[in-house]
Amino acid sequence: GEDVEQSLFLSVREGDSSVINCTYTDSSSTYLYWYKQEPGAGLQLLTYIFSNMDMKQDQRLTVLLNKKDKHLSLRIADTQTGDSAIYFCAEVSHFGNEKLTFGTGTRLTIIP
Amino acid sequence: GAGVSQTPSNKVTEKGKYVELRCDPISGHTALYWYRQSLGQGPEFLIYFQGTGAADDSGLPNDRFFAVRPEGSVSTLKIQRTERGDSAVYLCASSIPGTGINEQFFGPGTRLTVL
Numbered sequence: 001g002e003d004v005e006q007s008l009f010l011s012v013r014e015g016d017s018s019v020i021n022c023t024y025t026d027s028s029s030t031y032l033y034w035y036k037q038e039p040g041a042g043l044q045l046l047t048y049i050f051s052n053m054d055m056k057q058d059q060r061l062t063v064l065l066n067k068k069d070k071h072l073s074l075r076i077a078d079t080q081t082g083d084s085a086i087y088f089c090a091e092v093s094h095f096g097n098e099k100l101t102f103g104t105g106t107r108l109t110i111i112p
Numbered sequence: 113g114a115g116v117s118q119t120p121s122n123k124v125t126e127k128g129k130y131v132e133l134r135c136d137p138i139s140g141h142t143a144l145y146w147y148r149q150s151l152g153q154g155p156e157f158l159i160y161f162q163g164t165g166a167a168d169d170s171g172l173p174n175d176r177f178f179a180v181r182p183e184g185s186v187s188t189l190k191i192q193r194t195e196r197g198d199s200a201v202y203l204c205a206s207s208i209p210g211t212g213i214n215e216q217f218f219g220p221g222t223r224l225t226v227l
Contacts, residue, residue: 102154
Protein backbone atom coordinates (compact mmCIF):
# COMPACT_ATOMS: atom_id res chain seq x y z
CA GLY A 1 0.00 0.00 0.00
CA GLU A 2 0.89 3.65 -0.02
CA ASP A 3 3.43 4.91 2.50
CA VAL A 4 4.35 8.53 3.23
CA GLU A 5 7.24 9.40 5.53
CA GLN A 6 8.47 12.60 7.16
CA SER A 7 11.00 13.50 9.81
CA LEU A 8 9.29 14.21 13.11
CA PHE A 9 10.87 17.47 14.24
CA LEU A 10 12.42 20.64 12.79
CA SER A 11 13.65 23.71 14.65
CA VAL A 12 14.36 26.94 12.78
CA ARG A 13 15.34 30.44 13.84
CA GLU A 14 12.80 33.16 13.22
CA GLY A 15 13.47 34.81 9.87
CA ASP A 16 15.31 31.81 8.41
CA SER A 17 13.88 29.44 5.81
CA SER A 18 12.30 26.14 6.87
CA VAL A 19 12.47 23.09 4.64
CA ILE A 20 10.20 20.17 5.45
CA ASN A 21 10.77 16.95 3.54
CA CYS A 22 8.54 14.05 2.64
CA THR A 23 9.02 10.80 0.75
CA TYR A 24 6.29 8.62 -0.66
CA THR A 25 6.15 5.22 -2.27
CA ASP A 26 3.13 5.36 -4.57
CA SER A 27 4.33 6.11 -8.10
CA SER A 28 0.75 6.69 -9.26
CA SER A 29 0.23 9.69 -6.96
CA THR A 30 -1.73 12.37 -8.76
CA TYR A 31 -1.89 15.25 -6.30
CA LEU A 32 0.41 15.87 -3.35
CA TYR A 33 -0.61 18.20 -0.57
CA TRP A 34 0.78 20.04 2.41
CA TYR A 35 -1.53 20.47 5.39
CA LYS A 36 -0.92 22.53 8.53
CA GLN A 37 -2.26 21.55 11.95
CA GLU A 38 -2.21 24.01 14.83
CA PRO A 39 -3.20 23.11 18.41
CA GLY A 40 -6.97 23.16 18.81
CA ALA A 41 -7.54 23.80 15.13
CA GLY A 42 -8.47 21.56 12.25
CA LEU A 43 -6.18 20.55 9.42
CA GLN A 44 -5.77 23.38 6.94
CA LEU A 45 -4.69 22.89 3.34
CA LEU A 46 -1.63 25.06 2.72
CA THR A 47 -0.74 24.20 -0.84
CA TYR A 48 -0.68 21.36 -3.31
CA ILE A 49 1.15 20.25 -6.45
CA PHE A 50 0.03 18.15 -9.34
CA SER A 51 2.26 15.22 -10.17
CA ASN A 52 3.26 16.55 -13.59
CA MET A 53 4.77 19.69 -12.04
CA ASP A 54 8.15 19.96 -10.38
CA MET A 55 7.78 23.27 -8.59
CA LYS A 56 5.04 25.54 -7.32
CA GLN A 57 5.44 28.88 -5.55
CA ASP A 58 2.78 30.60 -3.48
CA GLN A 59 3.96 33.70 -1.60
CA ARG A 60 6.32 32.44 1.13
CA LEU A 61 5.72 28.80 0.24
CA THR A 62 7.66 26.82 -2.37
CA VAL A 63 6.86 23.20 -3.13
CA LEU A 64 9.41 21.05 -4.94
CA LEU A 65 8.56 17.65 -6.35
CA ASN A 66 11.13 15.11 -7.51
CA LYS A 67 8.96 12.45 -9.03
CA LYS A 68 11.88 10.16 -9.89
CA ASP A 69 12.97 9.99 -6.26
CA LYS A 70 9.40 10.32 -4.93
CA HIS A 71 10.49 13.25 -2.79
CA LEU A 72 8.41 16.28 -1.91
CA SER A 73 9.54 19.33 0.03
CA LEU A 74 7.94 22.46 1.45
CA ARG A 75 10.06 25.55 1.89
CA ILE A 76 8.75 28.38 4.06
CA ALA A 77 10.67 31.60 3.54
CA ASP A 78 11.17 34.12 6.37
CA THR A 79 9.73 31.76 8.98
CA GLN A 80 7.58 33.49 11.60
CA THR A 81 6.36 32.41 15.04
CA GLY A 82 2.91 31.90 13.56
CA ASP A 83 4.35 29.15 11.39
CA SER A 84 4.79 26.93 14.46
CA ALA A 85 2.62 23.90 13.79
CA ILE A 86 2.66 20.31 12.60
CA TYR A 87 2.97 19.97 8.83
CA PHE A 88 1.65 16.91 7.04
CA CYS A 89 2.28 15.87 3.50
CA ALA A 90 -0.45 13.80 1.91
CA GLU A 91 -1.14 12.18 -1.42
CA VAL A 92 -4.03 10.91 -3.46
CA SER A 93 -3.04 7.86 -5.43
CA HIS A 94 -5.12 8.22 -8.59
CA PHE A 95 -8.14 9.91 -10.01
CA GLY A 96 -11.33 8.54 -8.57
CA ASN A 97 -9.61 7.45 -5.38
CA GLU A 98 -10.43 10.32 -3.07
CA LYS A 99 -8.80 9.15 0.14
CA LEU A 100 -5.78 11.01 1.43
CA THR A 101 -2.74 9.13 2.70
CA PHE A 102 -0.91 11.28 5.24
CA GLY A 103 2.63 11.26 6.51
CA THR A 104 3.41 11.19 10.21
CA GLY A 105 3.81 14.96 10.37
CA THR A 106 6.75 17.27 11.08
CA ARG A 107 6.54 19.50 14.15
CA LEU A 108 8.08 22.87 13.26
CA THR A 109 9.39 24.88 16.21
CA ILE A 110 10.50 28.49 15.76
CA ILE A 111 13.44 29.69 17.84
CA PRO A 112 13.18 33.42 18.62
CA GLY B 113 -19.75 30.47 5.88
CA ALA B 114 -19.85 27.63 8.37
CA GLY B 115 -17.13 25.03 8.19
CA VAL B 116 -17.27 21.36 9.06
CA SER B 117 -18.50 20.83 12.59
CA GLN B 118 -18.15 17.77 14.79
CA THR B 119 -19.84 16.85 18.03
CA PRO B 120 -18.99 16.16 20.73
CA SER B 121 -15.57 17.77 20.85
CA ASN B 122 -14.55 15.33 23.58
CA LYS B 123 -15.97 11.98 24.53
CA VAL B 124 -14.85 9.83 27.44
CA THR B 125 -16.28 6.35 27.66
CA GLU B 126 -15.60 3.04 29.32
CA LYS B 127 -14.27 -0.04 27.61
CA GLY B 128 -17.08 -2.04 26.07
CA LYS B 129 -19.49 0.87 25.63
CA TYR B 130 -21.06 2.13 22.41
CA VAL B 131 -20.33 5.62 21.07
CA GLU B 132 -21.62 7.79 18.26
CA LEU B 133 -19.67 10.65 16.73
CA ARG B 134 -21.42 13.22 14.55
CA CYS B 135 -20.19 15.24 11.59
CA ASP B 136 -21.95 18.15 9.90
CA PRO B 137 -20.27 18.84 6.55
CA ILE B 138 -20.16 22.11 4.67
CA SER B 139 -23.49 22.70 2.97
CA GLY B 140 -23.46 21.46 -0.60
CA HIS B 141 -20.45 19.19 -0.18
CA THR B 142 -21.44 15.80 -1.53
CA ALA B 143 -18.33 13.95 -0.36
CA LEU B 144 -17.68 13.21 3.31
CA TYR B 145 -14.67 11.47 4.85
CA TRP B 146 -13.79 10.06 8.25
CA TYR B 147 -10.18 9.80 9.41
CA ARG B 148 -8.65 8.70 12.69
CA GLN B 149 -5.57 10.37 14.16
CA SER B 150 -3.70 8.60 16.93
CA LEU B 151 -1.25 10.49 19.12
CA GLY B 152 1.88 11.43 17.22
CA GLN B 153 0.58 10.09 13.93
CA GLY B 154 -0.94 11.47 10.78
CA PRO B 155 -4.63 10.98 10.06
CA GLU B 156 -5.58 7.54 8.72
CA PHE B 157 -8.46 7.10 6.32
CA LEU B 158 -11.51 5.23 7.57
CA ILE B 159 -14.40 5.71 5.14
CA TYR B 160 -15.57 7.96 2.30
CA PHE B 161 -19.17 8.77 1.37
CA GLN B 162 -20.34 10.11 -1.96
CA GLY B 163 -23.89 11.20 -1.25
CA THR B 164 -25.63 8.64 0.93
CA GLY B 165 -23.52 5.65 -0.02
CA ALA B 166 -20.14 4.54 1.26
CA ALA B 167 -17.89 4.69 -1.80
CA ASP B 168 -14.86 3.32 0.04
CA ASP B 169 -14.88 1.78 3.53
CA SER B 170 -11.54 0.02 3.21
CA GLY B 171 -10.08 1.89 6.17
CA LEU B 172 -12.55 0.71 8.79
CA PRO B 173 -10.41 -1.41 11.11
CA ASN B 174 -13.01 -4.06 11.95
CA ASP B 175 -16.75 -4.69 12.15
CA ARG B 176 -17.10 -2.75 15.40
CA PHE B 177 -16.87 0.41 13.30
CA PHE B 178 -19.79 1.56 11.17
CA ALA B 179 -20.77 4.86 9.61
CA VAL B 180 -23.96 6.16 8.04
CA ARG B 181 -25.04 9.20 6.07
CA PRO B 182 -28.75 8.58 5.51
CA GLU B 183 -29.70 11.88 3.88
CA GLY B 184 -26.43 12.69 2.19
CA SER B 185 -25.52 15.42 4.67
CA VAL B 186 -24.85 14.67 8.35
CA SER B 187 -22.85 11.53 9.07
CA THR B 188 -22.53 9.45 12.21
CA LEU B 189 -19.58 7.21 13.00
CA LYS B 190 -20.60 4.42 15.35
CA ILE B 191 -18.22 2.32 17.40
CA GLN B 192 -19.46 -0.74 19.26
CA ARG B 193 -17.77 -2.47 22.20
CA THR B 194 -15.11 0.22 22.42
CA GLU B 195 -11.55 -0.78 23.25
CA ARG B 196 -8.73 1.28 24.73
CA GLY B 197 -6.98 1.16 21.36
CA ASP B 198 -9.87 3.10 19.84
CA SER B 199 -8.73 6.20 21.73
CA ALA B 200 -7.82 8.82 19.14
CA VAL B 201 -9.03 12.01 17.52
CA TYR B 202 -11.68 11.26 14.89
CA LEU B 203 -11.63 13.77 12.05
CA CYS B 204 -14.31 14.45 9.52
CA ALA B 205 -13.80 16.24 6.22
CA SER B 206 -16.01 17.23 3.32
CA SER B 207 -15.43 18.25 -0.27
CA ILE B 208 -16.92 18.71 -3.69
CA PRO B 209 -15.25 15.95 -5.71
CA GLY B 210 -14.52 16.40 -9.36
CA THR B 211 -13.19 19.91 -8.80
CA GLY B 212 -9.59 19.25 -9.72
CA ILE B 213 -7.64 19.14 -6.51
CA ASN B 214 -10.65 17.98 -4.47
CA GLU B 215 -9.70 20.05 -1.43
CA GLN B 216 -10.93 18.37 1.71
CA PHE B 217 -12.08 20.72 4.48
CA PHE B 218 -11.54 19.29 7.93
CA GLY B 219 -13.50 19.72 11.13
CA PRO B 220 -11.84 20.21 14.54
CA GLY B 221 -12.25 16.55 15.43
CA THR B 222 -13.75 14.55 18.28
CA ARG B 223 -11.25 13.36 20.89
CA LEU B 224 -12.36 9.90 22.02
CA THR B 225 -10.89 8.48 25.21
CA VAL B 226 -11.70 4.91 26.17
CA LEU B 227 -10.90 4.13 29.80
